[in-house]
Amino acid sequence: MTTPGHLYLVPAPLDFGCAVQSPLTDALPDATLRAAAGITHWICENAKSARAYLKRIDAIHPLATTIQAQNIVELPREVHKKGDHHGGFDARPLLAAALQGHDVGLLSEAGMPAVADPGSSVVRAAHDLGLAVKPLVGPVSLLLALAASGLNGQNFAFVGYLPQDATERTDRIRALESIALRTGQTQLFIETPYRNAALLQALVASLQPNARLSVSWGLTLPDGRTRSADVKTWKRTPAGPDNQTPAVFAIGR
Template identity: 70%
Template sequence: MDFGCAEQVPLGEVLPAGTITVAARLTHWICENAKSTRAYLKRVGELQPLALPMQQQEIVELPREVHKKGDHGPGGFDARPLLKAALAGNDMGLVSEAGMPAIADPGSSVVRAAHELGIEVAPLVGPVSLLLALAASGLNGQNFAFVGYLPQEPTARTQRIRELEALALRTGQAQLFIETPYRNRALWQALVQGLKPTTRLAVASGLTLPSAVCRSAAVTAWKQQGAPVSNDRPAVFALGA
């Protein structure tokens, strides 16, 4: 949604009423960051009364290493201890900093643990930056992949860009990726310089905000324009045929 952006959009304009209603009645949470989760709940409470005051909400953070290394892979992260409240009969919410939990964000370990423990999992609808960006890009929405972050080192990054481009041009599969905001412009320059002139390159940022950016064009056209992406807020990049 608008996490990481200087401006905010009214919560009721981007989240369905049903999602807000569920968030208002929950009192137990698993999250990336407790401070931003409290800020989110405060906004929810402005629309519907919270079941408990903020001070009584039970908010547990995922470990820091899960943020950095992810929670889906060999060995993974055992999130079952975080679900004690659910086993005791309480509904729990999983919330991430932006986008949707377990989709380009931590949380899959919690979902996996819930299934293992026989706890019902119910995904709620809200803005998902990757899908919004893809839908607005004009790239192939029938065949696409999200590949996370590209390498930071310039040579390795250029090599990865060319690998993704070759895959996209060979298969038609759109390639989506993200970057830490303060490296957005460096990544953009590497894309414009490393891709073929006819490859389509798209970028989207702040799609739920009045100042949303959503641009898509062939690389040859981008070379005649300034960078449409800034270093001060998250963005989604995509390339393809």
Template identity: 70%
Template sequence: MSGTALPRRGRLVLVPAPLDFGCEPQPPITEVLPAGTLAAAARITCWICENAKTARAVLKRVGQVTPLALPLQEQHIVELPREVHKKGDTGASFDARSLLQPALQGSDTGLLSEAGMPAVADPGASVVRAAHELGLEVLPLVGPSSLLLALAASGLNGQNFAFVGYVPQEPAQRLQRIRALEALAVQTGQTQLFIETPYRNQALLAALLQGLQPRTRLSVSSGLTLAQARTRSATVKRWREAPEADAPTGPAVFAIGP
């Protein structure tokens, strides 16, 4: 006797976005996302994102390479609540299960951030967690991650590393945190990666050059995957001696290690 077949469930698909959010000119999307990722994204018609306008812009670029399953205006796009993507969703305070109804009803649902891999240094962890709680398959697609690209380009320890998010804005607390991260890096050999809001990059770089020991290595990467991509990795002593110590004006990844 055969039982009743269970209805098909969709998957949560983590779709990386190019790292050129807010940048001009933007390189062809085919230079940073492989054909398989573009094809998979083109098949999805239900989306969870930070910003619907940004998501449509990415999907428009995808559609220029691979036809979308539905026109842009017919795509089902929902935004994460503002407090989630502005303050983070690493805790358990936000229940994202309601956003996954399309997947429960059989439609693959894409999770898209403004740049890079969703849920890595970006919002989306609550959605991934909810998908697991609902028994949905979670499928990450291949694409750029600024953290891994910066780590690879830094020359620092890529076998033991940690991403610590943002350091405090208040100068005394920031200096204390920088020195604590340096002590951890020296003690364990673990590379410490962190980011900052671009307009505070200069203040962060100044604090790093003030607070770190001369032998500590500091790496700063910016514009990754773009024509203006740049990574500078040197000891703090050499950073202090260099005439050009300006911080990047766009998104950047900072890393320190022995």
């Protein structure tokens, strides 16, 4: 009888799409890189970027097989567009290799798969199939940003993306602010980098002067930064992330 493989959750560095890349060893433990080098079957968001990441790993720990021979399967397009955090997508067929005895790695573009990125459907499917799920150690932008914010790290919520429509976005910002100021629960959210400036402008314009706003960008990179201040300070000096660098936003008190 074939012994099933494991599903490994393989974190990726946070420099995806950034002009500068840091050495992998600055952001990922050696044990994670060694484990990733031994995996030959992958589920990912994008095969091209997955191969680029594997090439970086190969320069540190030789891969178990060539990059060309790696078995890489992409999550369907609808998973990227609509997400898979609420169920509805059956990822069990993607784990056929694990049932045949191969370890399978789940990989996102940056950070931990299934956290602020697609992949939770694959993890659910692994549990339903009786496969062991093994998360590897690596950077998670949300937790790094929360730790660096000075906001409440005992009670917090990640709410994903805010609406793109200006009126709906303002309403959402004020609703999140109300929760943060009333309960002390830090509200974390993200945005596509090219909308960073627009979101920051909306936050500064919509939030109360006494609310605290934290923005982290370029985390784990040499020029990474977290800025945390009350909104009246942000209004005086609104400098924040550029429109190329991934950022995490947080509202608190």
